[in-house]
Amino acid sequence: MTPEQRSFFRERGYLFLRGALTKGQVRPIKDHILDELKRQKIWSSGKSLSASVKEMPAFQQIAKLSGSIKQHDLQARLVTQDMLSAIASLAEARVVPAQSQLLISLPDQGGWTLNGLNWHTDISSSHPNRPPGIQAFVLIDDVKDKGGATLALAGSHLPESQRESSRIREMLRRCGDMESELRSGNLSVVEMSGQAGDAYLMDMRLLHTPSINSTRHVRMMATVRYFLA
Numbered sequence: 001m002t003p004e005q006r007s008f009f010r011e012r013g014y015l016f017l018r019g020a021l022t023k024g025q026v027r028p029i030k031d032h033i034l035d036e037l038k039r040q041k042i043w044s045s046g047k048s049l050s051a052s053v054k055e056m057p058a059f060q061q062i063a064k065l066s067g068s069i070k071q072h073d074l075q076a077r078l079v080t081q082d083m084l085s086a087i088a089s090l091a092e093a094r095v096v097p098a099q100s101q102l103l104i105s106l107p108d109q110g111g112w113t114l115n116g117l118n119w120h121t122d123i124s125s126s127h128p129n130r131p132p133g134i135q136a137f138v139l140i141d142d143v144k145d146k147g148g149a150t151l152a153l154a155g156s157h158l159p160e161s162q163r164e165s166s167r168i169r170e171m172l173r174r175c176g177d178m179e180s181e182l183r184s185g186n187l188s189v190v191e192m193s194g195q196a197g198d199a200y201l202m203d204m205r206l207l208h209t210p211s212i213n214s215t216r217h218v219r220m221m222a223t224v225r226y227f228l229a
Helices: 003-012 023-039 058-068 074-078 081-091 159-163 165-173 178-184
Strands: 014-017 095-105 133-139 151-154 188-191 199-203 219-228
Touching: 003 014, 003 081, 014 081, 023 074, 023 095, 023 219, 058 095, 074 095, 074 219, 081 095, 081 133, 081 199, 081 219, 095 133, 159 165
Parallel strands: none
Antiparallel strands: 014 199, 095 219, 133 199, 133 219, 151 188
């Protein structure tokens, strides 16, 4: 972990690790997801097999799929020793793993938009200058832009942004030129897209949200949360 990477993480609240895992390491998880989607009669060979799941609102669909498909020993499969060392270095403390889960969404959920999303944080922090934990997001398959990747609001972990959290959340709920408004507050939307095996490490104080999968491919990611010990 370089000083430049640690500085970027402190300032923006996330770090992108290209090729954190090999495609061979994530391929068995991808195959398991596809097998489960077929076994549960949800999706197979480019076709939706379940009208009830397909017609769910996008975020309900993600929750449904991510809850119904499990992967044994997911944390151990996803987090290499190098990644764990990077997480501990960024946290500047010993960390312990908490919840891990798959993040799955079906293709063609509708038109991609920044409006009406479910921006949130998973845990509050009592310390303004230290993250309560770090969350790793790993791409199990290639995720294209506008392909349902998790979005994060870079810079929203900083004390000045946390003091303005109500205003920022209201801004995110509004329609209009949101990105220009965010830039004026030194904030920016990060779309966690990329190639299979890429990973993002995120300060858990960042506002983040699922997004719409407007592509023709199943979005397959996974996440592991690490809390400070």
